[in-house]
Amino acid sequence: MTLHGFAEWLGQTPASQVVQNVSWIIPSVQCFHILCIAIVVSAVFMVDLRLLGVIGRDQPTAAYTSRFLTWVWPTLVLLLLSGSVLIVGEPTRSLENPAFLTKMTLLVFAMITTAGLQIPTFKDPAYWELTRGHRISARALAVISLLLWVGIVFAGRWIAYMNTAGE
Amino acid sequence: MDLQSLLQWLYDTPVGTAIRENGNLFPMVESIHVLSITLVVGSISIVDLRLLGIASKGRAVSRLTGEVLPFTWVVFVAAAITGGLLFSSNAVKYAHNGFFLAKMSLLVVAFLNMMVFHVITSRGIERWDESPHPPVQAKLAGAVSLALWIAIIVCGRWIGFTMSAF
Numbered sequence: 001m002t003l004h005g006f007a008e009w010l011g012q013t014p015a016s017q018v019v020q021n022v023s024w025i026i027p028s029v030q031c032f033h034i035l036c037i038a039i040v041v042s043a044v045f046m047v048d049l050r051l052l053g054v055i056g057r058d059q060p061t062a063a064y065t066s067r068f069l070t071w072v073w074p075t076l077v078l079l080l081l082s083g084s085v086l087i088v089g090e091p092t093r094s095l096e097n098p099a100f101l102t103k104m105t106l107l108v109f110a111m112i113t114t115a116g117l118q119i120p121t122f123k124d125p126a127y128w129e130l131t132r133g134h135r136i137s138a139r140a141l142a143v144i145s146l147l148l149w150v151g152i153v154f155a156g157r158w159i160a161y162m163n164t165a166g167e
Numbered sequence: 168m169d170l171q172s173l174l175q176w177l178y179d180t181p182v183g184t185a186i187r188e189n190g191n192l193f194p195m196v197e198s199i200h201v202l203s204i205t206l207v208v209g210s211i212s213i214v215d216l217r218l219l220g221i222a223s224k225g226r227a228v229s230r231l232t233g234e235v236l237p238f239t240w241v242v243f244v245a246a247a248i249t250g251g252l253l254f255s256s257n258a259v260k261y262a263h264n265g266f267f268l269a270k271m272s273l274l275v276v277a278f279l280n281m282m283v284f285h286v287i288t289s290r291g292i293e294r295w296d297e298s299p300h301p302p303v304q305a306k307l308a309g310a311v312s313l314a315l316w317i318a319i320i321v322c323g324r325w326i327g328f329t330m331s332a333f
Contacts, residue, residue, distance in 0.1 A: 027328045031321045034205065038320070041202075042209020046235075055234040059226075067223055150202060157198040161190075 007091040019089030026089055033082040037156070039075045041149050043068040044114060051117070051128065051142035061138065062125035069118045076111070099162040103155035110148040117141050174258040183255035196252050203246035204323065208316045210239040215316075217301075218309030224299035229292060257330070266329055270322035277315040284308040 001009070010016055019025050049055045050064040087094045094100045117138070120127040128138040168176070177183055186192045216222040217231050254261050261267045288304045295301050301309075 027324055031324045034201070034320055034324060035208070035317060038205035038209035039212070041205050042213065045206060045209075045238075046213065049238065055238070058230075063225075067226075071222075153202045153205065154198040157201050158194055161194045 003095055004092075007095045010088060010091040010095075013088070016088050016091065019085060026086065029082050029085045029089075033079060033086065036075050036079045036082065037153065040072050040079065041153065043071045043075075044110075044145055044149055047117065048142040048146050051138045053139075060126060061128045062121045065118050065121045066125075069114065072114060093163050094159060097159050097162050099155050099158035103152055103159070106148050106151045106155060110145065110152060113141055113145045113148060117145065170262075171259075174262050177255045177258040180255060182252065183258065186252055186256035193253070193256060196249050200246060200249035200253060203242045203249060204320065206242040207239055207246055208320055210235050210242070211316055212313060215309040215313040218305045219313075220300040220306065227296045228301065228305075229296050260330060261326070264326055264329055266322045266325040270319055270326065273315050273319045273322065277312060277319065280308060280311050280315065284312075 011020075046055070046068045047061075047064045050059075050061055056064060117128075124130070128134050178187075186196060213223065213235050214228075214232055217224070217226065217228055223231055254267075284305070288308055295305070
């Protein structure tokens, strides 16, 4: 089955019909989705700003990764669930949309970067402060992470404008 | 100049016209607006959850506000500027949109809530700065702020659905 075929099939399912026909579902789920995005992006920004030395120099970076990154993963699950409702409701508008595909690609890299920042601190909380090399890597990862999440928000908003399904 | 002609003037400015007529400019400005708003709400929530005694309990409230709120103000200014640009592109219609008016009213209330906290509630902050569970007035300020900002996001999203196809 092609992606287009799948999107067409999904659009015919009863679940999709409900989302399409009940007008308040999409805006409500989008509100929930944006609020979850606010949690994830802000949590990641706090960690990135700490790694870049902009805030919280009186506390080790591990204090920030443990305080904020723990919010990211459960909220990402909520984002995947609410995002799925939006896809079910508008399959061709999303799945075949270049902005959506860009967003998903960036998301994969953002998740890898976030895990890459978090996992080393489990073994050694001081990991990102151990050597000059570690500090430089941490800063580089922080910049990459900032750019990726900004890109995700932009790509997400552009889904509405790169709708190739021609509704 | 009355309000109606002021709105019309905004609509006719080169900036308003450009955002309205250039197909890429509106989504671009809107994306920056969404990014700024999510960072405003997310960063304020960090403080609200601390006041509620839910998160960052090991961090003194004054330390947390000192590191978070300057960032909040920077992104708030970005949200206000981009919001103003979006508004100028269709000033008359936005000004008559119920969700837009609700969003602006809620912003004023959120600002007042913040002022009350700064001027009155935080006066005796030394006594509970380090405490994981701030007093009830502080918790109330956090809860009200959280509710207001969630409502602001909801109104903002609904402006889009009541203004155009997006």
